[in-house]
Amino acid sequence: MKSTSRLTKGMFTILLGLMVVVFASDTFAQGTWTTKAPMPTARVFLATGVINGHLYAVGGSPGLTANEVYDPVTNTWAIKASAPTSRIEASAAGIAGKLYVVGGCINSDCRIGTTNILEVYDEATDSWATKAAMPTASHQMAIGAIGGKLYVVGGDGPCPPCNTIAALQVYDPATDTWATKAAMPAPRHVLGAGEVNGILYAVSGALADDTFVNTVEAYDPATDSWTTVAPIPTVRTEPQPQGINGVLYVAGSGPGGTPIATLEAFTPVIEVAIDITPGSFPNSINPRSLGVVPVAILTTGTFDATTVDPNTVRFGRTGTEAAPVHFALQDVDGDGDIDLILQFNTQDTGIVCGETSASLTGQTFGGQAVEGSDSIRTVPCK
Numbered sequence: 001m002k003s004t005s006r007l008t009k010g011m012f013t014i015l016l017g018l019m020v021v022v023f024a025s026d027t028f029a030q031g032t033w034t035t036k037a038p039m040p041t042a043r044v045f046l047a048t049g050v051i052n053g054h055l056y057a058v059g060g061s062p063g064l065t066a067n068e069v070y071d072p073v074t075n076t077w078a079i080k081a082s083a084p085t086s087r088i089e090a091s092a093a094g095i096a097g098k099l100y101v102v103g104g105c106i107n108s109d110c111r112i113g114t115t116n117i118l119e120v121y122d123e124a125t126d127s128w129a130t131k132a133a134m135p136t137a138s139h140q141m142a143i144g145a146i147g148g149k150l151y152v153v154g155g156d157g158p159c160p161p162c163n164t165i166a167a168l169q170v171y172d173p174a175t176d177t178w179a180t181k182a183a184m185p186a187p188r189h190v191l192g193a194g195e196v197n198g199i200l201y202a203v204s205g206a207l208a209d210d211t212f213v214n215t216v217e218a219y220d221p222a223t224d225s226w227t228t229v230a231p232i233p234t235v236r237t238e239p240q241p242q243g244i245n246g247v248l249y250v251a252g253s254g255p256g257g258t259p260i261a262t263l264e265a266f267t268p269v270i271e272v273a274i275d276i277t278p279g280s281f282p283n284s285i286n287p288r289s290l291g292v293v294p295v296a297i298l299t300t301g302t303f304d305a306t307t308v309d310p311n312t313v314r315f316g317r318t319g320t321e322a323a324p325v326h327f328a329l330q331d332v333d334g335d336g337d338i339d340l341i342l343q344f345n346t347q348d349t350g351i352v353c354g355e356t357s358a359s360l361t362g363q364t365f366g367g368q369a370v371e372g373s374d375s376i377r378t379v380p381c382k
């Protein structure tokens with residue numbers, strides 16, 4: 001009886017396997033998840049980061065210093081030099097072949113163990129070095145890497161008093177120094193951070209009183225300033241936002257540790273200066289014209305119009321209508337920098353008599369969305 005049941009079980013497994021193959025091919029368009037080689041050490045509250053296309057897993061609970069690396073090409077894990085310090089809730093990010101592990105709680109104890117230690121793993125030498133400590137110890141903070149520097153934001157400071165902090169602490173590997181930059185508008189912990197086109201976005205998490213918020217704030221290293229942007233629809237605990245092609249994706253991580261499946265994506269938009277019918281004003285458009293409307297995207301002190309991909313630009317009544325029929329790079333406004341001039345068939349713009357403004361949308365070659373508007377006067381339209 002036992003062998004029969006084992007045989008039946010085996011056949012069932014094969015059948016199930018075939019079903020999975022069929023199912024997988026049917027659903028390829030939605031993507032597939034596969035189970036890969038398991039990490040050598042089971043753990044939770046670990047820190048992870050990527051260097052040279054390799055996924056590193058460092059520390060975590062229970063009381064671990066284990067440092068293990070996964071190679072996606074070979075689907076294998078290797079055990080590397082252990083981290084000097086055992087911690088949980090640390091943050092990690094890869095920069096130029098090295099993994100930076102900062103903060104967290106020593107020996108799995110966030111009541112007394114919150115730390116400011118920065119340890120750096122060098123893949124080339126399989127060795128760790130201790131670098132300059134972060135000014136303010138923190139755990140449950142967020143981390144990002146922009147332009148070769150480490151950005152650590154918010155979290156909970158040492159306990160007691162375990163104050164939630166708003167600090168933005170920035171580490172420069174070139175000089176082994178920390179700088180304290182403009183703080184977030186309000187202290188937050190269990191937040192997430194991600195980078196899109198050189199801007200750091202601090203996403204959701206909770207205020208000092210543990211109220212979860214859907215706040216999203218954007219930090220621009222060029223101006224050392226924060227801007228509040230559109231809130232995320234769903235509040236999150238310790239989200240892991242990731243930027244891909246100009247869009248910030250946030251998956252899972254429900255408030256208070258609630259498991260959720262929700263994936264939300266944020267597309268930042270840069271407002272650009274445009275000039276319809278450059279050099280003339282008012283910007284007269286005859287909606288019945290069979291000709292073209294010239295529109296310039298102007299280079300300014302904060303935006304380089306030559307970074308716009310002309311093939312992504314649309315112009316018209318709402319900014320989504322006409323694709324350009326011609327474009328060129330030239331100094332349209334004679335201020336010494338190069339602008340982008342585009343022409344659109346008037347009949348493609350959707351502009352009708354009585355309209356008072358028109359808009360343009362597009363993307364930079366790096367995937368950053370841009371938009372701009374200018375006034376128009378429709379003529380003759382009597």
Ligand SMILES: [Ca+2]
Nearest residue numbers: 276277278280
């Ligand atoms: Ca004009």
Ligand SMILES: [Ca+2]
Nearest residue numbers: 331333335337
């Ligand atoms: Ca110019």
